Amino acid sequence: MDRLERGLQVFLAVIALVAVPFGAWCVGHAVYDHHMLARQTRLARLHPVTASLLTEARSSGDRPGAQSGFHALVHWSDRNGDHTGATPVRAWLHRGATATVWLDAHGDIAAPPPARDFAATAGVAAGCATAFSGVATACGVRWALGKCIDRRRLAQWAREWERVEPDWVTRYTR
Secondary structure (H helix, E strand, C coil), rough: HHHHHHHHHHHHHHHHHHHHHHHHHHHHHHHHHHHHHHHHHHHHEEEEEEEEECCCCCEHHHHCCCCCEEEEEEEEEECCEEEEEEEECCCCCCCCCEEEECCCCCCCCCCCCHHHHHHHHHHHHHHHHHHHHHHHHHHHHHHHHHHHHHHHHHHHHHHHHHHHHHHHHHHHHC
C-alpha cells in the first residue's frame, strides 16, 4: 500500500507540475488566438471615421434597453456625404470633441471592435482558470485516493489486530 500511495503521489505531482502548466498554456493560447481572429475579422468588416460630438457624452445605463457605457450624437462626413448618428464614445467627452466611429459596409454605425488587450486578458484568464482547476483536480484526486488507501490500511490493521489480540490477552493475563 505504501508503494502504491507513493507512486500515486509522484504521478499526481508530475501531472500538477508538468501537464497542468502545459495545458493551461495551450488553453490560454487558443483563447487568445480565437479572440485575435475574431478581432481581425471584425476589423476587416469595419472602417473607422473621425466624427465630432454634437452632444455631451452621456451614460445610457439609466435608459431601459440601452447598452451600458457612454453614447453621444456625432456628425461625420465621408464620400457619401454628411451623416449624424448616436454612437458609443469614451466617457466624459464634451461637445465638439472628436471620436472614432466604426462603420460597416453599408455605412451604418457599428459597435467598435474589441481592443487588442481583450484577447490577451481572455487568454490569461482562461489559462489561469485551467491551471487552477487542474491543480484542484489533482489535489482532489490525491485526497480521495488517500482516503481510500487509509480506509484499506485501517481495515487491514483491524483484521491483523483481531488475529493477534487473543495471543496478547492470554499472554498478559497469566
